[in-house]
Amino acid sequence: MNADLVLLALFMGAATYPWRAIPLLVPGIERLPERGVAYLRLVGPAVLAALAAVNVMVALDADRTPSFHIGVEWLAVVLCGGLVAARRSLLLGLALAAGVVAILRGLGLAEVP
Amino acid sequence: MRRDLREDVPALTAPDGAVAAETRHSADLTLRASRRRLVADGLGVIASASGFGLVYGLAARAAGFSPLEASAMSVLVFAGASQFAAVGYVLGGFSWIGVILLTAFINARHFLYAAALAPYLTDRPRPVRAVMAHVLTDEAFALSTAHFRRVGRADLRGYWYAALVTTFIPWNVATLVGVIVGGSIPEPGRLGLDIIFPAAMAGLAIGLITGRRELIAAVVGAVVAVGVSLAWDPAAGIIAGGLLGPVVGLAAPGPRSEHLHPANPVPLGRVVDALVESGLADLDSGGEHAGRGQDRAATGQPPSDQDR
Numbered sequence: 398m399n400a401d402l403v404l405l406a407l408f409m410g411a412a413t414y415p416w417r418a419i420p421l422l423v424p425g426i427e428r429l430p431e432r433g434v435a436y437l438r439l440v441g442p443a444v445l446a447a448l449a450a451v452n453v454m455v456a457l458d459a460d461r462t463p464s465f466h467i468g469v470e471w472l473a474v475v476l477c478g479g480l481v482a483a484r485r486s487l488l489l490g491l492a493l494a495a496g497v498v499a500i501l502r503g504l505g506l507a508e509v510p
Numbered sequence: 511m512r513r514d515l516r517e518d519v520p521a522l523t524a525p526d527g528a529v530a531a532e533t534r535h536s537a538d539l540t541l542r543a544s545r546r547r548l549v550a551d552g553l554g555v556i557a558s559a560s561g562f563g564l565v566y567g568l569a570a571r572a573a574g575f576s577p578l579e580a581s582a583m584s585v586l587v588f589a590g591a592s593q594f595a596a597v598g599y600v601l602g603g604f605s606w607i608g609v610i611l612l613t614a615f616i617n618a619r620h621f622l623y624a625a626a627l628a629p630y631l632t633d634r635p636r637p638v639r640a641v642m643a644h645v646l647t648d649e650a651f652a653l654s655t656a657h658f659r660r661v662g663r664a665d666l667r668g669y670w671y672a673a674l675v676t677t678f679i680p681w682n683v684a685t686l687v688g689v690i691v692g693g694s695i696p697e698p699g700r701l702g703l704d705i706i707f708p709a710a711m712a713g714l715a716i717g718l719i720t721g722r723r724e725l726i727a728a729v730v731g732a733v734v735a736v737g738v739s740l741a742w743d744p745a746a747g748i749i750a751g752g753l754l755g756p757v758v759g760l761a762a763p764g765p766r767s768e769h770l771h772p773a774n775p776v777p778l779g780r781v782v783d784a785l786v787e788s789g790l791a792d793l794d795s796g797g798e799h800a801g802r803g804q805d806r807a808a809t810g811q812p813p814s815d816q817d818r
Contacts, residue, residue, distance in 0.1 A: 399575075399576040399578070399579060400576065400578050400579060400582075401579070402575060402576075402579035402582070402583070402600065403578060403579055403582040405596070405600075405606055405609065405610075406579065406582040406583040406585075406586045406587055407582075407586055408606065408610045409583065409586070409587045409592065409596060409609065409610055409613040410586035410587045410588075412610050412611075412613045412614040412617070413587055413588075413589055413592065413613060413614070413617040413620065414643065414644060416614070416617050416618050416619075416620040416621040416624070417617075417620045417621075417623070417624050417643040417644065417646045418624065418639075418640060418643035418644075419621065419624065420621060420624035420625035420627075420628045421624045421627065421628050421631060421639045421640075421642065421643050421646075422636060422639055422640060422643070426625070426628040426629055426632060429629065432760070434629060435723075435760060436756045436757070436760055437625055437626040437628075437629065437756075438626070438659075438724075438756075439723060439724060439727035439755065439756035439759040439760065440622045440623070440625070440626040440727075440752055440755075440756050441626055441651065441652065441655045441656075441715070441718045442715050442718040442719055442724045442725075442727050442728035442731070442755070442759075443727040443728055443730070443731030443751060443752050443754075443755025443756050443759065444619055444622055444623070444731060444748065444751065444752030444755070445648070445652050445711045445712070445714050445715035445718065445728070446711075446712065446715040446727075446728035446729070446731045446732040446735075446751070446755070447731040447732055447734070447735030447747065447748045447750075447751030447752055447755065448648060448708070448711040448735075448748055449708045449709070449711040449712035449715060449732070450732035450733075450735055450736050450751075451735050451736060451739050451744050451747050451748055451751075452707060452708035452711070453705075453708045454736045454739075455736060455739040455740060455744050455747070457744065459598075461595075461598075461743070463739050463740050463742075463743065463744060464740070465736075465740060470704075470705055470708065473702070473705045473709055474705070474708050474709050474712045475712075477709035477710075477712055477713050478709075478712045478713055478715075478716050480713075481712075481713035481716050481717060482716050485547070485717075486550065487550070487551040487553075487554035487555070487710065487713045487714065487717070488550065488551070488553045488554040488557070490554065490709065490713045491554040491557055491558065491706050491709050491710055491713070492557075494702070494705050494706070494709035495557075495561075495701065495702035495703065495705055495706055495709075496702065497702070498702035498704075498705045499700065499701050499702035502699070502700055502702065503700065509697065509699040509700055510699045510704055
């Protein structure tokens, strides 16, 4: 079995770990001013919304050139978000989102990526 | 006479011990309720991690990765977007240095996650935090930060559930399944599996919206992220959205009184109202949600910026 890329995986892990670890391991975070703590509380909604929006609105071609994407994925994400807000059930929201996309793609009404 | 009065009139306050016990009991109830919510939300994330991991396994197989190589990436890197990018770049014959730099760039957003969780974890042993860091992903952050905010403190069991049970294990199992038996799996896109990740992120973001500032941070974060992604690169867009969204959120005037509890996200109608009336009216108009802020005090949660 080929294992050449295991070393690459190790280097990639080494390039990722500091981002995850430094704020958790460096002392002093507990002495942040109140404004800093308030800022950090807002990071979650901002970055998760950013991830969701970029995933459904930005498409990359083979050269990683970005383009604006409009598709059924928008509807699915909005439906999931609406269900989470209304019923507080992420599982239900995800099932609805995947179901809508699968049905529309199955009917040929939406592109399969 | 005075003694009689003291005996007849019921005490207005319980003895200190009883108050402490009641507070502990209330905190236990909150913790249990929050863990139930965490487990329920985690089921959706398990579906997301499994679907996404399967697609990654399929992509790695198509690029010629062996099961050992694909799994090594999922265990050692454990960051979906950069793993997908690496598959593409390895397939395209890019240099390792380029792949490693790209990985560092794509995963820089984890710094924000770690910084946001760090204030909860300062009293945990450093080796534990070092292990926690390796399994900190988008999903683990989203689930655990919502859980910590609901209970007002860190809950290690909750974190391990969010990081290991809902993400690390399904991701790695699905990677192996994808890379080993991928040929017999129907096209994942037809099943709508590709939508699970963004839908999960959107759903978890909405779960974190407990007031106007969070709402503004989320909307601005999304808009900035898409704009920068189109102008430059999605990885930069996500970081820019994560950095600038909170800045604009903080600049917005906080409500006079925030009674919404993180366990009770803003109902959809109020999200829409807040979008329409952004900056013109407080999210909370009292009445319906009055008293929820007491939950925060009951759980020992420090008042949030909005509470003030």
